[in-house]
Amino acid sequence: MITVVIFEYLSEDGLRDVRRTRDLTSADMGRFGPSWGRDAAGLLHDQWMVEDRGPGYYRVRMQEERGVHVRLLAEAGERREDPGGMTTSLTLLVTAVRAHAKQHYTVVGGWDVVVECWEDRQIVDVLAEERVTTVEEAIAVFASLVSVWAGRQAGAENSAF
Known part of the structure; x- marks a missing residue:
């Protein structure tokens, strides 16, 4: 050993x-x-x-x-991180995730959670943990999270009646 x-x-x-x-x-x-x-x-x-x-x-x-x-x-x-708190590449990825979330705020359920509830630091933590390096990967990681929230939202709406 x-x-x-x-x-x-x-x-x-x-x-x-x-x-x-x-x-x-x-x-x-x-x-x-x-x-x-x-x-x-x-x-x-x-x-x-x-x-x-x-x-x-x-x-x-x-x-x-x-x-x-x-x-x-x-x-x-x-x-x-860099002295500014986030590296340039992470800043760009956070900006891309936020822009995508705002664009799909009312179109696809779940992205509103990213817009309303997630801080930049939390987004960075997820991207770092998943070792995301591209915008496409960042959107895909959050899309999987968003689908869970969308399912929960739909379940809550259906149980209201």
């Missing part, structure tokens, strides 16, 4: 970089064992985010590897 730490970086343009891996020694195992999650977050900041590669998603995973069997021990991730 090998225990490794894998540092990954996903830039705003969608390129993924596995920066480095290292085997944990038995001393490390004894030290990390009781607090995997906290220590993964510490490694993320101490050994990965200090080497700032710019806006993007930084992640560290601790896992045991035994042949083809992999057991995740801990994972931590964090998005680093």
Whole structure:
């Protein structure tokens, strides 16, 4: 069994970089064992985010590897943004999602929820989690959410009678 730490970086343009891996020694195992999650977050900041590669998603995973069997021990991730709060590409994607939602506000049920209830930060969180890089992907991700809300709205309207 090998225990490794894998540092990954996903830039705003969608390129993924596995920066480095290292085997944990038995001393490390004894030290990390009781607090995997906290220590993964510490490694993320101490050994990965200090080497700032710019806006993007930084992640560290601790896992045991035994042949083809992999057991995740801990994972931590964090998005680093530009000083303005959002990267240019994310700002454009949020703007595109909002514009599409406003355009379909009364035409297709559910998009009104995006217009009325979602803040930009929440839209960014969904786009970042789904690792969306294009306008088409952003609209598709929210279309799937909107279809759920549209179904709920229709159900509520039908049950009123």
